[in-house]
Amino acid sequence: MRSLQAKVTVLATMVTALLIGLAGLLMLVSQRAEITTQTADSSRVHYMCSSTQCVPLQKNATAATPGVLVRYASTEVRPALSLWPFSDSGETRSQQLGEGPHRNDEDARSIASQAQQQLNRSTLSLLGVLASITALVSVTVLAATSRVLRPVETMRAEVAEINEHNLTRRVPVPSSDNEITRLAATLNETLDRVHRSVEDTRRFVADASHELRSPLAALRAELEIALSHPHLADWPTVVKSALEDAERLQELTTDLLLLARLDADALDKQDTVDLTAVVQREVSRRAMVALEADDQVLVPGRRAQLSRLLGNLLDNAERHAGTAVIVRLRGGSSATLEVIDDGPGIPEADRERVFDRFTRLDEARTRAAGGAGLGLAIARRIATRHHGTLEATDAEGFRGVRFVATIPTGIPQPRKATALEQRMGDEVWQFLNGSIVPTHGHIPEPRPVPVPELDWDLIFGEHQPVHT
Structure with missing residues (x-):
């Protein structure tokens, strides 16, 4: 029965x-x-x-x-x-x-x-x-x-007809205010979320395919042209251009893999992260960045992801800033992280759209001016996974944009701000006893050793790279 x-x-x-x-x-x-x-x-x-x-x-x-x-x-x-x-x-x-x-x-x-x-x-x-x-x-x-069950059977039959090709269909909602009505409304809300998720996935796959196709097509064209005329090709230039395309593909696939992990992996294992130390370490690697931070702002989460959030915001700020980038960190019931630049700013109508995946404004669509449009999307996803928010607002005091990220702490934080420190390249570092120690007293991770220029004569003989 x-x-x-x-x-x-x-x-x-x-x-x-x-x-x-x-x-x-x-x-x-x-x-x-x-x-x-x-x-x-x-x-x-x-x-x-x-x-x-x-x-x-x-x-x-x-x-x-x-x-x-x-x-x-x-x-x-x-x-x-x-x-x-x-x-x-x-x-x-x-x-x-x-x-x-x-x-x-x-x-x-x-x-x-x-x-x-x-x-x-x-x-x-x-x-x-x-x-x-x-x-x-x-x-x-x-x-x-x-x-009583007739509307339920109607909803069941309607849901049974819904598939990936007609996700716009919805179940009928009875006019009476009872449990069946609330069930129908909940089903429609669930179908709306599923529809948006499927559409986002389709758009994500289409945009990812487009972004991957461009460097692959350029790489293939360069190699095919070089192979069609091997004696006339400037092989160092061909290899250098192919390497740039390969690096771009690597960065794009890394971001895509990170987004996939952020969407699938639950943030069930959390540590207590000193967000002040994360911010100081990330800022110490960059030039023209001013820092104002409270001491020892502790938040629950994952250190690597929070570092990636700030790194993406700083990459975006340095790409568009004119002369200055300011980072502010405040503690309390929620940690507030601000990244401000004096660039051209973002129109108010586009301040929410910039967090969509593969979204780039018109002035940032070139390969030199912007990336694949995943940095801000990854930053917001990390903030959301840490039960926080990330928004873009007007900059204070000058033309530009301010990104504000809030991360809940649940721990009362001391409010003791350090002095505003300006870091211009490597001038802020002092070499003491053979160690690199910043003036603010925090020892950062060692910087990676720059890769030396390739000796093209040893590789291609008389062929020299052509610099454009």
Whole structure:
């Protein structure tokens, strides 16, 4: 039995039958006691007895006195009635009680038989009424569940027709305000989220394919042209250009892999991260960046991802800044991280769109001016995974843009700001005892050693790279 309607109907019928059966049984017991009492009362005969004989007393009739000394006595027939409605009334047993003369067995059986027949008729009538009530309850429950579950069946049929090709279809929402209406509204909201997710995935795949196709096409064209004229090709230039395309492909695939992991991996394992140390280390690697930060701002999360968030914001700021980039970090119930640049700024209509994947404004669509349009999308995704936010607003005091990231801490933070420090290239570093120590006292990670220029003469002989 898989139908919920049938299960509810059967359950309601069984419960109703049980309750009505118990009530009917009590009624039958009461009816049997009443019939037994009535039979005994109707069969009772009163006598006036002397020492030698008994004379029956009749209502409104004169009776001869059987003697000088008389006494009164009575006799009644009390049947032993059965509740089984199909029992044989002729086999009903009875008992004669009283001090008067007993009736003959034939009369007693006749009285008991009539009482049993009366009880049988009452029992059958009551069973019929109870069966009718149970059937009426079953039909009512069946009709009610059918009416209640009809919208659910309609929604089920509608959802069954939805697939990846028609995600715009929605289930009908009943006009009444009840659980079914809320279920339909929730289903539609879920379908909306699924639709947006599928559309985002399709757009993501299309944009990723487009972004991957461009460097691949350029790389293939350069190699095909060089191979078609191997003696005329400037091989160092060809290899250098191919290496640049390969690096761009590597960066793009790395960002795509990171986005996929951020979407799929749950942030269930968190550490206590000193966000101040992360910011100081990231800022120390860059030029023309001013830092103002509270001491020891602690947040729960993953250190590498928070470093990537700030790194992407600084990459974007350095790409568009004119002369200055400012980083501010404040603690409290939520850590507030600001990255401000004095660049051309972002129009208010585009401040939310810049966080979409593969979104680049018109002035940043060239390979030299902008990347693949994934940096800000990754930064916001990291902030969201840390239960925070990332927004773009107007810069304070000058033309530009300010990115504000908030990360919940849950820990009261001290508010002791350090002085504003300006770092211009390597001038802020001091070489003490052979170690690189910044003026603010924080020892950063060693910088990677720059890769030396290739000796093209050893590789290609007389061919030299052409610098454009």
